[in-house]
Amino acid sequence: MTLMKTLAGSAAALALTAGAALADPALIYDLGGKFDKSFNEAAFNGATRWAEETGGEFRDIELQSEAQREQALRRFAEAGFNPIITTGFAIAGQVETVAKDYPDVKFVNVDGFLPEVPENVLMINFQEHQGSYLVGMLAAMASETGTVGFVGGMDIPLIRHFGCGYAQGAQAVNPDIEIIANMTGTTPTAWNDPVKGSELTKAQISQGADVIYAAAGGTGVGVLQTAADEEIYSIGVDSNQNYLHPGSVLTSMLKRVDVAVYDAMMAGEDLETGKYMTLGLAENGVGYAVDENNEALITDEMRAAVEEARDAIIDGSLNVVSYYENDSCPAIDF
Structure with missing residues (x-):
């Protein structure tokens, strides 16, 4: 399941006409910015790891608008970059x-969906509901009020997928737990609105939430900050965000996402395309983070319960319902 090669470099706009060495990879970030401390930054970290380990170079770009997506793809392809890796569901159509105009270039999209995958495209998805189930269990075990929260970014099925797994995990620990869920918005600006994230966090705290899970890209930074300020727990997403507020x-x-990007760059022109790749707990594609910043918060009993659930999900004896199955969730209404 290897997919990677990296990039060390130039977030400089679309000045790609200088060309690229054959087989240098390129990376296009989703809106929200390379250093969102979450989804995009995980992609950058994977690319950076590839560059450091191989001595290779990559080109990357932060888009300023939706209109730049196709332009960036075409300029990277014309300049000879291969593979071209993209993050976010919104660029999948472009x-x-x-890809159909550049059959000799390989493309990767993380998080998107296409009814038919072109022969030179690899689509990478994750079993976010499985990892979210585990952190939902931790949230319920840590909660003293019996109320936990979820703040999503853009209101799309992908983010409901996160929230659905989280709610199931929390209810597995406490069937009577109350789960408050809010989405930040319905446009791409929802990924980068920490002020709105803070407002939603305060509203959920006022309703009794003492653990809040943020699945909202850069908006989540506001959730984590406010949770720390209000002395409740938060749960980070995508990247390990434990370090942002140790003890909170x-x-x-x-x-x-870092592993997906790293593997894609490492595979380079030998990347297997024309298919979907789905990474879950069994592939270590999702999970939960314990490090020096939060280990005092996770008791041995909590960890044992979560590890037991993890093993059961992997061996199939525990099924976490996916929001995608019926565009609905058995544990919560969005």
Whole structure:
């Protein structure tokens, strides 16, 4: 399941006409910015790791608008970068369009969906509901009020997928637990609005929540900050965000976008395409973070319960219902 090669470099706009050495990879971030401390930054970390380990170079770009997506893809392809890796569901359509015009270039999209995958495209998805189930268990075990919260970014099925797994995990520990869920917005600006994240966090605290899970990209930074200020627990997402507020971030739901990008760059032109790859607990594609910043918060009993659930999900004896199955969730209404 290897997929990678990295990039060390230039977030400089679209000045790609200088060309690239054959097989240098390129990385296009989703809106929200390279250093969102979450999804995009995980992609950057994977690329940086590839560059450091191989001595290779990559080109990357932070888009300023949705209109730049296809332009960036075409300029990278014309300049000879291969593979071209993209993050976020919103660029999947442009990847499909551009890939057909450059059959000798390999493209990767993380998080998107295409009804038919072109032969030179790899689509990478994650079993976010599985990792979210585990952090939902931790939230319920840590809660003293019996109320936990979820703050999502853009209101799309992907984010409901996170929230659905979280709610199931919390209810597995406490069937009577109350779960408050809010989405930040319905447009891409929802990924980068820490002020709104803070406001939603305060509202949930006023309703009794004492653990809040943020699945909202850069918006989540506001959730974690406010939770720390108000002396409740938060849960980070995608990257390990425990370090942002040691002792306040209960854990982080790891979504190994860094591994996906690293593997894609490492594979380079030998990358297997024309298919979907789905990474869950069994593939270490998702999980939860315990480190020096939160280990005092996770008791041996909590960890044992979560590890037991993890093993059961992997061997199939515990099924976490996916929001995608029926566009609904048995544990919570969004």
